[in-house]
Amino acid sequence: MKRSMMPALIVLAALLAAVVTAPSVSAAPPRTPPRATPVCDPIDPAACLLPFPNDFFTVPDRSTPTGRRLSLAPEMMPRNVAGVPIDPSEWNRSDGFSPGSMLLASVPGVDLARTGAAPITDIGRSLRRDAPVVLIDATTGKRHPYWVELDSRATDPTRQALIVRPAKNLVEGHRYVVALRDLRDGAGQPIPAGPAFQRMLRWYPPSDPTLRARWLQLRPALVQLWLSGVDLSDLHLAWDFTVASTRNLTGRALHMRDEAFAALGDAAPAVTVTSVQDPTPEQDPAWARKIVGTVEVPQYLTGETGGPGSRLAYGPDGRPEPDGIYRATFQCNIPRSVLAEGAAKPLLWGHGLFGSHTAVNGLGAVANESNSVPCGASWLGMSGEDVPFIVGALGDLSLFGSVPDRMQQAYLNALFLGRSMIHPAGLSALPEFQVGGAPALDASAGLGYAGASLGGIQGTALSALGQDFTRSVLIVPATNFSTMLNRASPFQLLQPILDASYPDKLDQQVGFALMQVLWDRGEGNGYVAHLVRDPLPGTPVKSVLLHQAFGDHQVANIATEVASRTLGLRVVRPTLAPGRDTAVEPQWNLPAVPRFPYRGSALVVWDSGTPAPPLGNQAPTQGHDPHGDTGNTPAARAQAAHFLLTGEVIDVCGGEPCVAIPTS
Structure with missing residues (x-):
């Protein structure tokens, strides 16, 4: 069979499968019957729950807004050193995965630089037509921005997670398709797909019943990729997943x-x-x-x-x-x-x-x-x-x-x-x-909300729920603990406990991704899309002012910026002096505040001279921790107070980058 014919044959096979399973390729994920026994996804055998998030681990449920429900069993879950698996009962209440979920796979030997994957310093590269990682909203057909990193904490290269992190939150209730293609090792050589996934790319179904069921399930995702211009013969891995609904x-x-x-x-x-x-x-x-x-x-x-x-x-x-x-x-x-x-x-x-x-x-x-x-x-x-x-x-x-x-x-x-x-x-x-x-x-003066650090993270959710106030100042805030934990200095005090209980670093990353599914109910990541637009029922739209401390040791700057993009904020520019940020485009896709006073929601970056944060999933350790510096800076306090009183963002930095006063 000529390789050039494979995409067309895969599409034909998908159409034939559609006659049997009757899914809507363009909208709804394929309907799959509840599994009789726990099954790991064969396309990424490094861990049972890889790749993650993944609709393979869901079943149809017409009672939910997404039409799906997580269906995890103890046998699928990571186990601690005592051999106890995570109890999935609470996860199975969810009708999809986190809108901020990191996408996890295992590709031993991959070299991200040789591959050309978008790093944290060049998020715009993720939207290039030839990007080796493709993340597509199956509802709209549009590509979604992200960055790619390897777990820098892994000590065993065969157990190192490949992590794709959305650069702004995914749309609630939507289905997404992920593709890894044309991956390269350190010598620049292609890394072939695993045997099971190679079987998924054939135009005819495998004889093995388990692989045949997975082959059928993957047809709509492969069709979506083909229609988006992805050459299926280049694929290393592909899968799809559904984001949890707003409800x-x-x-x-x-x-x-x-x-x-x-x-x-x-x-x-x-x-x-x-x-x-x-x-x-x-x-x-x-x-x-x-x-x-x-x-x-x-x-x-x-x-x-x-x-x-x-x-x-x-x-x-x-x-x-x-x-x-x-x-x-x-x-x-x-x-x-x-x-x-x-x-x-x-x-x-x-x-x-x-x-x-x-x-x-x-x-x-x-x-x-x-x-x-x-x-x-x-x-x-x-x-x-x-x-x-x-x-x-x-x-x-x-x-x-x-x-x-x-x-x-x-x-x-x-x-x-x-x-x-x-x-x-x-x-x-x-x-x-x-x-x-x-x-x-x-x-009678009217209520305002302000919070710092956790108060900014939790304040995001509180503001989305609040009916008695319309303005919030979120100081050194962010969303998404699954992004922040490895990058937070306070968590390093707790890391040894996790290491002792779940020593495998790949299991740890799966654990963080699982935790985020539940955490969204109780942290800003599950609410951030509903502050400044699309408010929750019976809730007024909010205006928010965010203060970021550049090089923050406790709340990762990148997590603050993901929240800001999800909010659709403008940023007060110039943000930093030349050379302070190594990104190709600092604060990517955050447009500048056009004028002052600005009546709207905004991000302000405050710099007190701390070195830029590490590029990987590690906590900053160099220099002074600027986490509390904005609260120590009269200009920052004046800007916050004026915003709470009037709803206006004012320039308190004279048109220059904002400089914070280090705490003693």
Whole structure:
């Protein structure tokens, strides 16, 4: 058989298969019956769940918006050193994969430079017609941008993941087709496809029943590639997958919000003040009063207290169901500026990683400069009290589902706290919020949100859910923990625990990808598409200002930029001095803010001289960590305060790159 005839024969075979299976090649993924026994995908035998994400691991389900549902079994899942597989039960609630999912395969010996794959420094190359990695939205036929990297932490080249990361989030509910083609080794020689995938490219089905079923399933994906101009004879590997629907990603938290606030009605949330401190100016020059209390919120978590390790409680309808009251601890600090300027504006604050409500103590300059009362609660799931549980979950990822479950309760807690800050019968009506015989909190001034680090990540989701505010400042934020973890200095303290439990580096990357499927329900990655456009039902569109710290050791710059592209932000240019960024086009595909003041959403890059971050999936270690420098910079604080007050982005850097003041 002449090789030039193969594409046409594959298309013919696909059409014949379509008569039997009746899928729509251009829209719906092929329908496959539920598998009787667990089966690994034969086309990438390095690990059972490779390639990932992959519709091979889903089954039809007409009850879901995507028409599919994950169908994972314990036998498919990575195992820890005790031989315990990850329990897939929670994953099987999903109707698709993460919109930020990294695409994983194993290609031992591949040389990405020789292959010409788009690196992190040249994302635009991913859209070239001859790009060796092709990522196509099967719904629109358009190519999607990405970058490619090898797991730089792998020590065994035969167990090194090839990672393709979307440069902006994939479209929720859409099906995507992936192709790896014309891959080269270090000598520039072609790397042939594996035997199983070579069988997939033949025009006639294999005799082996398992391979025959996979051959049929792959026909629509191969047709999509052929119609997009991909020469099938060059393929090393190809597959398709479906992205989770908006309902699947956000529906739990949205249901909790709507049900809880409907029950609350026009009333203010019930609040109990538990302590009040009035430090002298000598003791604390920033704060006139510190107030700690609890706000009552419907509890959607299991257990009496909904503590670490608790899970969402589901009702018979499959939706989260409340059972009791969660008393969320909060802290509000009244700045001394109220003594001269009168009642202050309410500011809902989100703390950083493993912090708590006490994080508002560090906002003295912010609060006094803007005359704001910051109030904050804990980000359940990733607060200080969750650390022991997270350590245990890294030893058995079956436990991980508690983290995003508690994060969703944390959103509701923060929203109830925010409501109490602006309700006339809420916090402002309490005697503890009277200072010097006058009101200290102006409930009518309008609520704004600001958060840093984890508060920026979680603030992305909170802002997508928030009904009581329309402006958010997200400081050193990002989305997608599966991208950030290897690149985050704090995670390096936890990495040895993961190494001891799941020592195989390929298994670790599969684990990160699996975790992201659940994490999307409880972090910004699952909500980022719904802030500045396409808002969630009953939710106003938001304006957001993002502050990035160049070379951040804790929140990867690339993850901030992926979030910014997904949001469709403009960036304040010039971003950096010449030579500071090694990218071919720094902040690729982020257009410049056209004028000042700019009434819209934007990204501002702040530079305090830290070296550029590593190009691979490693945490920065060189130089000063600039993670907290924007908060230490008066110009950055002034820009954030002006944005929250007016919705305008102003130029505070004189038309030059913005320079941050390093923290001591």
